Amino acid sequence: MPDEPNNKSSNGGKATGLLDKVQQEARDLKEMFTEKAKADLESLKEPEKTQAFRSIFRVKHDETPRNRALSVLSNVFFHLHPAKVNRDAVRYSYTWGMGGITFYLFIVLTFTGVLLMFYYHPTKIQAYRDILYLHHDVPFGQLLRNMHRWAAHLMIMTVWLHTFRVFLSGSYKKPREFNWCVGVLLMVLTLLLSFTGYLLPDDQLGFWAVTVGTNMARATPLLGHEGPFGRQLGMTPFNDVRFALLGGSIVDANALLRAYIWHCIAIPLMAAIFMGLHFWRVRKDGGISGPSPVMLESEIKDQKGPRPVIMHPSGMR
Numbered sequence: 001m002p003d004e005p006n007n008k009s010s011n012g013g014k015a016t017g018l019l020d021k022v023q024q025e026a027r028d029l030k031e032m033f034t035e036k037a038k039a040d041l042e043s044l045k046e047p048e049k050t051q052a053f054r055s056i057f058r059v060k061h062d063e064t065p066r067n068r069a070l071s072v073l074s075n076v077f078f079h080l081h082p083a084k085v086n087r088d089a090v091r092y093s094y095t096w097g098m099g100g101i102t103f104y105l106f107i108v109l110t111f112t113g114v115l116l117m118f119y120y121h122p123t124k125i126q127a128y129r130d131i132l133y134l135h136h137d138v139p140f141g142q143l144l145r146n147m148h149r150w151a152a153h154l155m156i157m158t159v160w161l162h163t164f165r166v167f168l169s170g171s172y173k174k175p176r177e178f179n180w181c182v183g184v185l186l187m188v189l190t191l192l193l194s195f196t197g198y199l200l201p202d203d204q205l206g207f208w209a210v211t212v213g214t215n216m217a218r219a220t221p222l223l224g225h226e227g228p229f230g231r232q233l234g235m236t237p238f239n240d241v242r243f244a245l246l247g248g249s250i251v252d253a254n255a256l257l258r259a260y261i262w263h264c265i266a267i268p269l270m271a272a273i274f275m276g277l278h279f280w281r282v283r284k285d286g287g288i289s290g291p292s293p294v295m296l297e298s299e300i301k302d303q304k305g306p307r308p309v310i311m312h313p314s315g316m317r
């Protein structure tokens with residue numbers, strides 16, 4: 001039979017062994033955490049090497065052409081832009097920036113328009129009162145209304161200037177014929193946005209402008225009762241295109257409601273869809289037209305073949 005002290009020492013030995021093990025594990029853990037803290041501290045110096053950074057930006061951010069292109073292609077916001085652009089084609093002196101400014105104004109109009117919708121009711125009783133209320137009582141109401149109005153005027157100007165630039169630079173030619181047609185549609189939609197918005201304050205200016213404008217619709221070929229072949233097709237003042245636009249034969253409550261719905265929902269939606277198509281086509285047609293690419297002097301050192309046009313880094317030739 002084993003004696004007691006031996007028994008004790010064997011139990012005590014077990015306990016000491018367990019304690020040693022726990023202590024060793026605690027030391028290992030402490031060492032591990034210290035190492036980790038040190039590594040975390042180091043990573044703050046080079047955040048782009050951390051896993052967190054790599055999980056967001058999936059490619060290296062150094063200056064090689066391949067990685068610059070990859071970082072554009074692998075980012076949901078950047079990839080809307082082409083990976084490479086012809087430096088000369090995006091010069092303001094070439095595009096006048098008019099397409100971009102037109103788009104920017106469209107965004108401003110959408111934003112201010114939605115805010116205006118919080119205060120405006122398209123009814124004969126309330127419409128004009130809402131405008132007065134906006135002008136005199138709503139905080140920043142006058143600013144809001146004027147931002148919308150001025151942006152609308154500006155958009156008409158910039159869309160014409162953009163068309164003029166596209167025409168001057170011959171950008172309607174092959175392969176951009178289709179995009180020119182999309183552009184013409186955008187122009188019509190922009191003018192219609194302006195026209196339908198004009199009636200909404202329900203003031204004298206809007207009322208008479210829409211009266212004159214829709215009177216012209218009487219003379220639409222085939223669809224207007226005074227237009228060529230209109231009568232032959234059975235058009236009368238009560239079923240022709242003017243009647244459809246106004247929701248009646250005079251400019252009244254129905255016309256206001258129709259103008260409101262076209263202005264706030266249908267036309268902006270169509271314009272947004274066609275703008276998406278327009279931008280997509282600009283890329284698919286080989287980017288913005290523009291003169292043949294030029295290179296910086298620093299880039300042509302190792303270039304073989306004919307000497308390309310040289311551009312000074314400042315952008316001057």
Ligand code: HEM
Nearest residue numbers: 095099100102103163166171179180183184186187288289
């Ligand atoms: C809401 C109206 C419009 C918007 C927002 C818009 C926007 C743009 C933008 C951002 C570009 C890129 C180049 C630049 O900024 O000049 C562009 C190019 C172009 N746009 Fe428009 N545009 C509109 C209306 C029009 C109209 C009315 C036309 C012609 C009738 C048109 C025809 C073109 C063509 C052909 C190009 C390609 C030009 C090139 O490659 O040089 N666009 N548009």
